[in-house]
Amino acid sequence: MNAYVRFKLALTEKNPIIKPYEEGEWAKLPDYKLPIDVSLSLLESLHIRWTKLLHSLNPADMERIFIHPDSGEVSVGKNIGIYAWHGRHHLAHITALCSRKGW
Numbered sequence: 001m002n003a004y005v006r007f008k009l010a011l012t013e014k015n016p017i018i019k020p021y022e023e024g025e026w027a028k029l030p031d032y033k034l035p036i037d038v039s040l041s042l043l044e045s046l047h048i049r050w051t052k053l054l055h056s057l058n059p060a061d062m063e064r065i066f067i068h069p070d071s072g073e074v075s076v077g078k079n080i081g082i083y084a085w086h087g088r089h090h091l092a093h094i095t096a097l098c099s100r101k102g103w
Contacts, residue, residue: 001042003083004050010066010076011053017067054080 002021009016026032062077074082 001046003079003086004046004053006066007050007053007076007079010064010079011057011061015065015067015073017069020069 006018009018057076062075062080064076065073066079068074
């Protein structure tokens with residue numbers, strides 16, 4: 001959800017500075033214990049919106065940037081690549097875990 005918001009900020013504001021967050025701390029909050037179906041429904045809806053947004057981008061949109069306090073300027077185009085890799089990375093973790101558990 002943070003990634004989606006970062007894209008929207010870059011597309012609607014001039015060089016916005018985004019706020020990083022502590023992923024490990026977020027995972028300790030009570031909503032972490034909800035059934036997995038809640039998260040899967042959220043992801044499905046988010047990906048529908050995100051896909052619609054990404055398919056609408058034009059070349060000028062790809063050059064828009066946000067500023068990450070640690071990484072500096074990041075273009076929308078570069079961020080697409082970062083999150084494509086990031087998604088495959090997470091999928092590899094899930095796949096490896098499932099195969100070890102025999103799922």
